Amino acid sequence: MGVAVTLRDVAERAGVSPRTVSNVVNDFPHVSPAMRVRVQAALDELGYRPNLLARSLRKGTTGIIALLVPQIAVPYFGELAHEIVERASELGITVLIDETGGDSVRELELLGVAARSSWVDGVILSSLGLGGSALASLGATVPVVLLGERTAGTALDHVGIDNVRASMEAVQHLLDSGRTRIAAIGGSGTEWDATSRLRLDGYRAALVAAGLPVDDALHARTPHYTRADAAVAVRKLLALAEPPDALFCFSDELAAGSLRELHVGGIRVPHDVSVVGFDDIEEAGYTTPALTTVSPDRPGIARAALDLLLERIGGSEVRARDVRVPARLVVRESSMPVQTTAG
Amino acid sequence: MGVAVTLRDVAERAGVSPRTVSNVVNDFPHVSPAMRVRVQAALDELGYRPNLLARSLRKGTTGIIALLVPQIAVPYFGELAHEIVERASELGITVLIDETGGDSVRELELLGVAARSSWVDGVILSSLGLGGSALASLGATVPVVLLGERTAGTALDHVGIDNVRASMEAVQHLLDSGRTRIAAIGGSGTEWDATSRLRLDGYRAALVAAGLPVDDALHARTPHYTRADAAVAVRKLLALAEPPDALFCFSDELAAGSLRELHVGGIRVPHDVSVVGFDDIEEAGYTTPALTTVSPDRPGIARAALDLLLERIGGSEVRARDVRVPARLVVRESSMPVQTTAG
DNA sequence: CTGTTAGCGCCTTCAC
DNA sequence: GTGAAGGCGCTAACAG
Numbered sequence: 001m002g003v004a005v006t007l008r009d010v011a012e013r014a015g016v017s018p019r020t021v022s023n024v025v026n027d028f029p030h031v032s033p034a035m036r037v038r039v040q041a042a043l044d045e046l047g048y049r050p051n052l053l054a055r056s057l058r059k060g061t062t063g064i065i066a067l068l069v070p071q072i073a074v075p076y077f078g079e080l081a082h083e084i085v086e087r088a089s090e091l092g093i094t095v096l097i098d099e100t101g102g103d104s105v106r107e108l109e110l111l112g113v114a115a116r117s118s119w120v121d122g123v124i125l126s127s128l129g130l131g132g133s134a135l136a137s138l139g140a141t142v143p144v145v146l147l148g149e150r151t152a153g154t155a156l157d158h159v160g161i162d163n164v165r166a167s168m169e170a171v172q173h174l175l176d177s178g179r180t181r182i183a184a185i186g187g188s189g190t191e192w193d194a195t196s197r198l199r200l201d202g203y204r205a206a207l208v209a210a211g212l213p214v215d216d217a218l219h220a221r222t223p224h225y226t227r228a229d230a231a232v233a234v235r236k237l238l239a240l241a242e243p244p245d246a247l248f249c250f251s252d253e254l255a256a257g258s259l260r261e262l263h264v265g266g267i268r269v270p271h272d273v274s275v276v277g278f279d280d281i282e283e284a285g286y287t288t289p290a291l292t293t294v295s296p297d298r299p300g301i302a303r304a305a306l307d308l309l310l311e312r313i314g315g316s317e318v319r320a321r322d323v324r325v326p327a328r329l330v331v332r333e334s335s336m337p338v339q340t341t342a343g
Numbered sequence: 344m345g346v347a348v349t350l351r352d353v354a355e356r357a358g359v360s361p362r363t364v365s366n367v368v369n370d371f372p373h374v375s376p377a378m379r380v381r382v383q384a385a386l387d388e389l390g391y392r393p394n395l396l397a398r399s400l401r402k403g404t405t406g407i408i409a410l411l412v413p414q415i416a417v418p419y420f421g422e423l424a425h426e427i428v429e430r431a432s433e434l435g436i437t438v439l440i441d442e443t444g445g446d447s448v449r450e451l452e453l454l455g456v457a458a459r460s461s462w463v464d465g466v467i468l469s470s471l472g473l474g475g476s477a478l479a480s481l482g483a484t485v486p487v488v489l490l491g492e493r494t495a496g497t498a499l500d501h502v503g504i505d506n507v508r509a510s511m512e513a514v515q516h517l518l519d520s521g522r523t524r525i526a527a528i529g530g531s532g533t534e535w536d537a538t539s540r541l542r543l544d545g546y547r548a549a550l551v552a553a554g555l556p557v558d559d560a561l562h563a564r565t566p567h568y569t570r571a572d573a574a575v576a577v578r579k580l581l582a583l584a585e586p587p588d589a590l591f592c593f594s595d596e597l598a599a600g601s602l603r604e605l606h607v608g609g610i611r612v613p614h615d616v617s618v619v620g621f622d623d624i625e626e627a628g629y630t631t632p633a634l635t636t637v638s639p640d641r642p643g644i645a646r647a648a649l650d651l652l653l654e655r656i657g658g659s660e661v662r663a664r665d666v667r668v669p670a671r672l673v674v675r676e677s678s679m680p681v682q683t684t685a686g
Numbered sequence: 687c688t689g690t691t692a693g694c695g696c697c698t699t700c701a702c
Numbered sequence: 703g704t705g706a707a708g709g710c711g712c713t714a715a716c717a718g
Binding site for chain 1 (some may be wrong): 347390392393395396397399402405407414415416417418421422423428429431437438439441442459460461462562569570599600602604606625626627629631633648657
């Protein structure tokens with residue numbers, strides 16, 4: 001497995017003390033140029049690579065952060081992870097990704113491990129609904145930034161969008177284009193799905209504001225946020241005596257699944273039914289028809305999350321902050337006013 | 344940041360030596376039950392968590408492996424990462440994910456860092472085309488398993504599918520359904536895209552075997568494998584004097600982008616043009632029409648990669664192996680014989 | 687400016 | 703069965 005070249009080996013080779021070699025390696029100021037050259041030569045010659053493990057043990061910090069997401073294969077989380085990895089890389093930080101499966105038990109477990117094992121300097125947790133009480137058991141062990149909903153009360157730094165507002169906007173857009181029977185798709189109805197609860201709130205608020213009735217039959221719950229879940233939901237909605245003329249889906253995957261199911265049912269989008277999604281994943285621009293969706297500022301989320309985390313890691317003790325990142329509605333074909341989409 | 348409870352703290356608390364505590368923590372055999380109980384009590388009381396960093400430094404192994412992929416947000420890699428993370432988790436291994444951007448320089452750089460910094464016990468590298476010569480500079484520092492093409496010669500363990508064969512099958516399927524002007528989409532034509540070269544080989548071989556001419560105009564290269572790349576390619580192909588009646592795309596994303604562009608151009612799939620993709624990402628089952636695609640056994644890849652890697656980490660010195668994982672063609676609507684898809 | 691000395695927290699050979 | 707030392711490789715006090 002190759003020979004481990006240590007600092008001492010290099011020191012001996014160069015005829016100096018380990019201390020001096022360390023100074024050169026870490027670019028410390030007070031080293032004479034001549035010495036620097038000499039040590040550097042020995043360094044190169046032996047192909048020295050510092051043992052990061054030993055360094056971390058000594059310094060008490062690793063340069064690694066953990067990113068905990070429900071599922072890395074879910075496009076939204078994949079794209080989010082990409083943003084975070086990219087930004088972290090710029091900052092010289094390595095990201096360790098783990099999956100929680102959206103399971104709060106496993107969420108806490110992983111958080112606990114990450115927290116106390118000293119592997120990571122901090123954690124970014126994209127939680128589906130970790131409660132504040134659950135977090136109490138953790139104590140203030142590692143810096144944690146929460147993504148998604150601020151379900152942990154004000155205990156943790158948080159970065160997210162205004163889901164209620166964004167949902168209202170999306171539904172308002174459907175109302176503006178003349179739709180009146182707008183269905184909502186998504187939300188498991190469990191305690192651990194705070195996000196969908198907020199999106200549902202926004203949906204209802206928009207209807208109420210427009211003076212429309214809130215018909216519970218028009219909300220189709222789904223166990224998860226997948227394309228497959230949407231198929232079931234859409235079939236149910238289409239079977240109603242008064243089927244909807246628009247669908248507000250709580251994720252783009254749900255929307256994509258809905259588009260497919262509508263197509264299978266011979267229902268034209270947006271002619272017969274408009275569809276709006278949520279997240280603006282890459283795929284949304286390439287569905288048929290292209291998907292109108294709520295687009296959160298993902299790079300902004302990554303940036304804010306890392307900024308907050310690094311500040312905490314740096315030792316900041318200010319009380320938990322809540323960063324609101326903008327989200328805007330991207331209007332594409334799936335909700336275009338009907339007359340403009342002859343096709 | 345919480346108080347770091349060390350082994351010694353626990354030892355003092357229990358009135359024993361650190362050695363004994365260590366024995367209890369690591370479930371060593373020769374500890375008297377009474378002692379075990381006493382130490383365990385102290386352990387619990389103080390909330391001891393071993394410092395994994397120190398343990399790793401001592402043992403020379405971390406229980407962490409690195410997964411290097413071009414882009415985690417690319418669905419295929421996201422889904423692959425999921426399989427690997429899930430399987431690794433079962434094995435008690437943590438996965439550190441990093442992105443190479445498909446850049447061979449960065450690939451090597453990350454590999455080198457991973458190799459020598461002692462952070463990781465091994466590396467799974469999904470490379471777009473790392474050359475064997477490039478690897479020579481690395482030396483046998485860490486165990487590495489290569490995914491994708493076996494571009495590193497026989498220096499490294501490798502897991503992959505038979506791209507030539509799978510591509511031939513896909514094209515044969517198109518031929519069987521009566522298509523004769525079959526285009527291929529994908530491949531940057533650079534040195535670093537071994538995968539597309541093989542898929543192209545398979546495509547050509549199938550045509551030749553069927554006695555059809557290989558028309559270079561029918562191969563549209565793309566800079567990457569994205570949906571956006573496909574749009575350009577499809578427009579080019581449609582502008583030909585004799586446009587194709589089928590598209591063989593080197594990724595599902597290219598296929599999804601193609602479907603969209605064909606739709607925009609008013610071309611019916613599969614009536615006018617059949618489309619086949621590659622990878623069988625989740626999305627493939629939900630495009631309109633649903634996508635026929637080559638489906639590699641992804642869990643099999645994850646399993647094989649981890650098995651090989653763990654064996655190497657365990658110290659095996661056998662010469663590099665090459666595991667071929669099966670891939671099968673999943674036929675969906677986008678290539679159905681025309682008469683059956685009155686739509 | 688450079689060398690010496692201690693540990694970071696853990697595991698493990700050696701004794702008892 | 704348990705205690706006492708030593709060291710994994712590195713960096714940070716403290717001299718000099």
